Amino acid sequence: MANEVFLKLEGIKKSFGGVHALRGVDLEIRKGEIHCLAGENGCGKSTLIKAISGVHDVDEGKIWIEGEQVEHLHPIDAINRGVQVIYQDFAIFPNLTVAENIALNGEVKDRTKLVSWKRIHQVAEAAMEQVGARMDPDMLLEQLPVAGKQMVAICRAIINDAKLLILDEPTTALTEPEVERLFQVIRSLKDKGIAIMIVNHKLDEIYKIADRLTILRNGSFVSTGLISEYDTQRFTRDLTGHEFESKKYVPENAGEEIFRVEHLTLPGKFEDVSFAINKGDVLGITGLLGSGRGELGEALFGVTPAQSGKIFLNGEEIRIKSIDDALNNRIGYVPEDRLTQGLFMDRSIEDNTVVSSIRNYFHGLKLNESEMEEATNRWIGELSIAAPSPKPPVRTLSGGNAQKVVIAKWLNTEPRLFILNGPTVGVDIGAKAEIHAILRGLAAQGIGIIIISDDLPELFTNCNKIVVMRQGKVGVITDNSVDNIEL
Amino acid sequence: MKKGKRNSMLTSTQMILLYVIIVFCIIVGLRQPAFFSVATVINIARAAIFSACFALCEMIVIISGGIDVSFPAIGCVAMYVPMYLIDKGMGSQSAWFCFGVAILIGLGFGLFNSILIAVLDIPPLIATLATSSIASGGAVTIFGSHDYTSLPEGLQKIYNTNLITYVDPNTGFSYVLNILVLVPIIASIIVAFLLKRTMLGRGLYAIGGAKHAARVAGLNVRGLQFFAYIFSGAFTGLTAMIYTTLMKSARISALMGDEMIIIAACVIGGVRITGGHGTVSGTLLGVLLITLVQNSLNMLGIPTSWQRFVVGIIILLGTILTSWQTKRSLKAEKA
């Protein structure tokens, strides 16, 4: 069974008004396999998914589903043939219950007029059992964490006789244990003979879950094969078209201390946290969700200040009781969810770059527009932000470039300490490497850098000191000579 | 699990509102013993008839993810035009004619609203604001603004038909409850059934909660929006004629300005202004609280000059209470 082909694509081409989104893609997905589709942003993954699910009609190429060639696939045909897609937003109803979310699509399809809550519960229970998920069927979706919502979306997909389940970047918003749980569910579905296609570009996750891998770049098919045929080098090369060295970071010459905290405590979140950063250090803070890693970062930036303990910056004790205190001490912070917390998506790159340092551009009551533009242009150059000018809105940038704008915004304030929470979440591998290079450069200039992340390989490569938080306390502080840490 | 459920029942929006209402009644009763009387029940029920009907319309629209500020204007036109036609000798005196024309007018404006919102994709607030302006401005220009204070035969008959007549043994006053009180009662039952037990109703919640997801699920989003606004319009027309019958008058501006208090009643009743949430029972309790407050401040002895302030404060408190309770339940469940 494992070798029976469910879906086969050959030479798929699709363009939108002259822009070639897909330039000839081949893909083969077998029943009962977990197939990973990888590629950087803009490589055509989304277009490909939409072609498979019938949302886009392809310009050229052939599609076979279960050996039968289909032409002009419509969304409803795709669903009837067992293709189900779980998009990143899950397309769920936050205001309806778990049971209803799972059963609603079926009810709509059957053109039901009257609702039987008993039947809805039965359908939902059956689906949850099949997936192996346990949730209160009467709970509203908005009350569930992201992972729960995702489970509901999976349950809903499989009750419609799914034969191919496509998950678009399913792990982006999940914590480590939640990813584990998701993978278990995916494996159990695989065992039931369902073909799974996961869009993902985190190599460590791909290793854990995938049987086979297909890589796209710029709308073209690059390579496909068993997961065992790929090592980090090949993966990165196929994905980006460049070779990247991943040398572990070691500061060239350790200098004097820039930043130190002693016995920092916020009851219920973290306690007795002490560490120090010397010139050239990049400090990593990691730990499980709930270990206090995020709260520690927010405390250093004054979002939810610590209640006791001491903080020293350049040898001087400082008080951080509010964000204002942090800003006055020239501490910068890139929040975890940069899209909602760090950027004004509809404003220009320039506006976002100068927003935290706007005071510097006032000449009397007038803003010096040319200075603002000049500064923005400088950062666009230094951080190689892929933008034609400082004027386009941030919304038009890719994830990696948007993240660079957040960094530019803080660098423009000339920070002495720079805290980044999950700086490369949702950023593709090329941009990730660039961001890492920028951070190393900053550390060398004597800016204290703290990276808060649960991406361990990222920390091992980039941080020369790693603080591991366990249940609110510092579990261990280590350098990056290790290859794994018990969280 | 069982216990948790019972707990959440006791702290649901409806129960909290009920507690507030009971406490308020006790305060009024302590201040003014005459409050505890069948007469109060009849007075409040009578006073809540229009508000309850309008709130049901508004609730359906808000659940579907919209908002309707045009119902007062639509209602005014719907009550005025039949009276105008009768006055000009172009209509019949029967209740069927009056209610029929009113409902048709309401339906027409509802259709207009839904075209603006579902087809032309104009934000509901702006669309219904425009409709409101067009309806009231157009009606004044075309029909003038007379006060009709005599009922045609058919409506007079309904006005004279009472469900309950209660004679207060102490004062000898007779308190009457008109048969039309059955309209909001029956409508509530129908709407509750519609929302809870039909795919149409669930669809309204679905589009109000996540429009895009509803589209992906294959729901007819546009059709559902049409339903919400047309139902609201037609029911508004019906309610306007109830108003005319019970108040024995039709004025072109009789209902203007009522939209905010009705939206407030919905929100107090747990209807979330962002759409997708709301129940008939909560909305009715919201209406009950507001009607009760509006109609017992004199009994409480609150000076007229303070009454608008007090109504404002109670609306604010009610809204804070229900929104706080929503947030709390969200947090509790996530933790």
Next chain:
Amino acid sequence: MKNLKKALGVVLTVAMAASAVAAVPAMAEEKTAADYKIAVVPKMTSIAWFQRMEEGVNAYNEETGADVFYGGSSEGADQASYLESLLAEDWDAICVVPFDSEAIAPILEKAKDQGITVITHEAASMDASVRDYDVEAFQNAAYGENFMEELGELTGGTGKYIQFVGALTSVSHNEWCDAAQALQEEKFPEMECLGRYETGDDATSSYNQTKELLQSNPDIVAIEGSASTDILGAAQAVEELGLSGKVAIVGTSMASICGDYVQNGTVYSFSVWDPAEAGKAMIDLAVASLNGTVEDTMALTADGYETIENVDGDGVFYGSARVDVTADNLADYDF
């Protein structure tokens, strides 16, 4: 004797001649409305009140052979722009009933600059510099006292009463009520004012409040209304409670609003001033102003304005044009 007769005859003749001599040029000089170009601009044309005023202006034209223009915007809000467009013509006088006195003040000022005589009505509080004269139907105090005279008589001078005002901020409503209350304290000490309540010009509000107040104070014997719909709601409540004839109701209103309740006796009488006569009075005053014959106490031809007085010397003339409408004369004031 004969001489005396003759002498007398001569004297008389001379006197007559003299008077004739005096009269003839006076007659020739005393111009009438027919000699001037005058416009009457109401707040709005869409309501019955100002349709009645138009009838008055038309009647005036018919009687005197004048050609006074009557016209305005259908909505009060557009009055300013209407007036502005009117200024393009060469008027001798413009008579205005201001809708929003602040909005039209600059336009009236401009009219005066152009040499146009400006007469206002229902605008006693307006800045004297933007108009020549203002004519009011009556003085508010006298008008309000009349209600209490009526209520005192109807109740035999004992018992509790309540007052309704459209808004607590309405100057005229409060002046009426203040005067009534002052008179009651002086003349009917056995009566007691329970309070003054705000209706927002909404019959539903006065209806509900009347029921609420009667429930908690069954000994209320009289109700005074201020806004035209106040006594409409009160009368309906009183009638439904079976208290017609037991609770005396008077107030300001119009036949088109509460004529039915006057006819069936629930409302004893309502008071009003006739907009038709007010229109005529404005024209009269405009003519007098143009002729330069305005005096602090003078006579106009309009009914109720036979004697008008510039009470405070600020150019505001008060007439005595109050009309008390009972079942007997209801038919004469059909507006």
